[in-house]
Amino acid sequence: MKINPHKKLDYSCFYQMKTRWRDNDVYGHINNVVYYEYFDTAVNLWLIENDILNFKSGEIIGFIVKSGCDYISPISHPSNISIGICASAIGTSSVTYKSAVFKDGREFASAQGFFTHVYVNRKTQKSCPISLEFRQKLNDIFKS
């Protein structure tokens, strides 16, 4: 069950975040659930910054259909963390993003995970194909 931690080179872009007091669990470590909050935040920031997602009024929204995470070494609040993301699989209407948490200036990930978004029409909630423009931006952050 030994996991090889990813490196920063394995990811395409990074978002700086800070832990919060409530992130720590009863053992004084960041709770396992909270890592998914970091991943979700980073990928959605990328989508918003690239004018792909407008969660208030946009026609297309992303639903998560699968997620997972390997926890390699514990982090405690307070920490400055860098969240790396990349696109690792680009389908017709779905994208899998890989994401990892790097503590401070560390080269190796403390935790690494992924989630798969299916893009759907907000009204019909049916999946819709990824636009050419979106696909090009995904290609820019693609890492296999």
Place this chain on the structure above:
Amino acid sequence: MKINPHKKLDYSCFYQMKTRWRDNDVYGHINNVVYYEYFDTAVNLWLIENDILNFKSGEIIGFIVKSGCDYISPISHPSNISIGICASAIGTSSVTYKSAVFKDGREFASAQGFFTHVYVNRKTQKSCPISLEFRQKLNDIFKS
């Protein structure tokens, strides 16, 4: 990427829970992160009820090293949910628990996942073998 939803028969014991207002995300569905809160709560309740875990003063605590979830059909607050759990892999010092969310009286899971606990000594933080008593209780909730 089609997922077959688990049935209640696939799980060994169940915990009734209620969603909270804050569980809903901006799209009016339970946020993907929150499902891990349900899983964590259910498995730890089982450990506490069976006198295996005393998170305040016990010698042995569980660290999550891996987790994952498949989201099958969205749930919205307010909902009554039943969280099914079972042990699906029992190692020397680690256990993988499967867990699923069943909405109200539904027979099929709305989401199904797992996490792997490694049991460590609270002071040394080194992994320690599962006791015979704990192993027997795990066998009672084992489903492959």
Place this chain on the structure above:
Amino acid sequence: MKINPHKKLDYSCFYQMKTRWRDNDVYGHINNVVYYEYFDTAVNLWLIENDILNFKSGEIIGFIVKSGCDYISPISHPSNISIGICASAIGTSSVTYKSAVFKDGREFASAQGFFTHVYVNRKTQKSCPISLEFRQKLNDIFKS
């Protein structure tokens, strides 16, 4: 700074809830923030059950403009809790709800608080007067 704990008689209706693993903070107590999750959930449940609030498509939504809480005695997960609510001030377009957390079968509150909702039109986000029907239902749960 001594606070007199409220009694169950001070509240009009009650919602049963359960704590979650993540509610505990690093000191093993329910984190102060989480009590507001309980209050929010209880009052919104009452609004939903009474057909006043439809947060997905209703014309009128409630914005919180003020909240507060006195923490009397700590609670730890796992606990079964009962959340009492009542309306303590009914204005033209705003309502103040009092809310308290009662552990298990306890008669005295572990924590007691309030929040003030202003009801606004979802589209214009301007405050709108409380309907006669809503006002009658509020009168039913009024306690000064």
Place this chain on the structure above:
Amino acid sequence: MKINPHKKLDYSCFYQMKTRWRDNDVYGHINNVVYYEYFDTAVNLWLIENDILNFKSGEIIGFIVKSGCDYISPISHPSNISIGICASAIGTSSVTYKSAVFKDGREFASAQGFFTHVYVNRKTQKSCPISLEFRQKLNDIFKS
């Protein structure tokens, strides 16, 4: 019920934070509960940075006995926020901290609140007087 928003001048020190995806509620605004996460994080950071609080092994820990917040204008994720804090009342063993959320470069607070910490001995959980050193640091951030 009109609230005068505080200004940055009303606070003594500031912590930069970022909102998270999960902070948004179903109406697309930061949920009322989350502001208390920001306050808690900011005050505890100040305590940690000033070597007053060591939440893992220190003798003295802070319990919140009272909190409150006025919500002035809604914020949505994603936002960069600055959390101002000051000490507004210093007792024998308790301190009230005022705290406010300033969006981006804004001069007026989007929300402003407070909480009161009672400092207790970790083992006995009895209140203990604030040390001279702690009191001097509190005086440095005091604003009436």
